Amino acid sequence: MTQETIFERILSGEIPCSEVHQDELCLAFRDIEPQAPIHILIIPKKPIKSLREAHENDQNLLGHLLLTAAKIAKQENLKDWRTVINTGEKAGQTVFHLHLHLIGGRSLSWPPG
């Protein structure tokens, strides 16, 4: 059985969030600990633990998450932004429900730490 994460509790409405977008496939909300003036998380409603667990039949969903990120970036008046998906603990993943970070509103250095 998949263990419920904080994001499932946000999806069910048990824990509040600052929502910026919702549709049949995903929910987007502001990160509680923003790393930039704009820091939004885009999560699929389907509980996929990480990109490692995504399958061929998630292709449409994964594309939708990226296109939604671009749509939200436009809504937030971002010209430049970064999208990040951390996969696995050593890559910085702390919540094991697939999510895409949309980060912008300041200059971003590369490479990330």
Ligand code: 5GP
């Ligand atoms: P990860 O490190 O797994 O890639 O990203 C998880 C993100 O979720 C972090 O940036 C963290 O600040 C955010 N986060 C964790 N718990 C909550 C919460 O309860 N509400 C919101 N809005 N963001 C959260």
